[in-house]
Amino acid sequence: MRAVLLLIRFLTIATITVSIGLCNGNLAGPCKEGEKQALLTFKQHLKDPANRLSSWVGEEDSNCCNWTGVVCDNLTGHVLELHLGNSNSLLNSTLPWGVRYLNLSKAGFEGIIPHQLGNLTSLRYLCLGDYKYNLKVENFQWVSGLSHLEHLDMSSADLSKASDWLQVTNMLPSLKELHLFGCGLYHIPPLPSINFNSLAILDLSANVFTSSMPKWVFSLRNLVSLSLNNCGFQGPIVNLGKYRGE
Incomplete structure (x- = not known):
C-alpha cells in the first residue's frame, strides 16, 4: 500500500x-x-x-x-x-479547494487500506472496489471523517475484520450509495438509531451473513435499490410497507 x-x-x-x-x-x-x-x-x-x-x-x-x-x-x-x-x-470538472472524486478501482493496489484516506475530508465519491480481496480493511474509523461522502464502493475488499462498518456508515449524513458486494461480511451489528436518511442504494450481495435480515433495512424511506443476492440472510422477507408506515 x-x-x-x-x-x-x-x-x-x-x-x-x-x-x-x-x-x-x-x-x-x-x-x-x-x-x-x-x-x-x-x-x-x-x-x-x-x-x-x-x-x-x-x-x-x-x-x-x-x-x-x-x-x-x-x-x-x-x-x-x-x-x-x-x-x-x-x-467533468476539477475542484481546486479539495479532492471530491477518488476512484482507484482495478488500480493494482494490495494490502491494508491506509487510514490517511480519511484526511481527504472533501470527498463525495470514493471507490476502492473490484480488488478480489487484495485490499483489506481492519476498521472503518478513518471513514468517519468523510462527512460529505455520498458514494462509497468497497466491493470485493476484505472487510471481515471491520466489525464497525455499519456503525460508521450509519453516521455519514450525506451517504446515498453504499456498495459492499462480496466483502466477507458476516455480522450485522445492532444499531441504536437509524441515520441512513439519504441512502438510496444499498448492495450487500455475496456476503456470508448468518442472521435474519435486519428490520431497519425496510424503514429506509429513500431506498430505491436493495441488492441482497446470495448474502446469506435467513428467514422470510418481512412486509416492507409495515416498517415504512404505509
Missing part, C-alpha cells in the same frame, strides 16, 4: 482530483518539478503491465503535463487530475 500512501501525500500537496480512465495529457506547462518527481516516485509502486505510463519519464525536457493520464492547470502548470484504471472517467 505504499503507492496509496504516496498518492495521498501528493493529493494533499497538489490538490489533484483522481478519476478513472487513461487519457491524453494537455499542453499546459511546464509542470512543477516537485510534482513531476512525485509522479515518478508514485509510478514506481504501480503495476502497469500494459505499459500505459510509458510517457512518464524523468528526462529534463519531459513535461509531466503532457504525460498520459495527467491533466494540469493551463496557467499554473500544477497537476489537477490523474486518470488511472480501466474504465471511462465520470469526472
Whole structure:
C-alpha cells in the first residue's frame, strides 16, 4: 500500500482530483518539478503491465503535463487530475479547494487500506472496489471523517475484520450509495438509531451473513435499490410497507 500512501501525500500537496480512465495529457506547462518527481516516485509502486505510463519519464525536457493520464492547470502548470484504471472517467470538472472524486478501482493496489484516506475530508465519491480481496480493511474509523461522502464502493475488499462498518456508515449524513458486494461480511451489528436518511442504494450481495435480515433495512424511506443476492440472510422477507408506515 505504499503507492496509496504516496498518492495521498501528493493529493494533499497538489490538490489533484483522481478519476478513472487513461487519457491524453494537455499542453499546459511546464509542470512543477516537485510534482513531476512525485509522479515518478508514485509510478514506481504501480503495476502497469500494459505499459500505459510509458510517457512518464524523468528526462529534463519531459513535461509531466503532457504525460498520459495527467491533466494540469493551463496557467499554473500544477497537476489537477490523474486518470488511472480501466474504465471511462465520470469526472467533468476539477475542484481546486479539495479532492471530491477518488476512484482507484482495478488500480493494482494490495494490502491494508491506509487510514490517511480519511484526511481527504472533501470527498463525495470514493471507490476502492473490484480488488478480489487484495485490499483489506481492519476498521472503518478513518471513514468517519468523510462527512460529505455520498458514494462509497468497497466491493470485493476484505472487510471481515471491520466489525464497525455499519456503525460508521450509519453516521455519514450525506451517504446515498453504499456498495459492499462480496466483502466477507458476516455480522450485522445492532444499531441504536437509524441515520441512513439519504441512502438510496444499498448492495450487500455475496456476503456470508448468518442472521435474519435486519428490520431497519425496510424503514429506509429513500431506498430505491436493495441488492441482497446470495448474502446469506435467513428467514422470510418481512412486509416492507409495515416498517415504512404505509
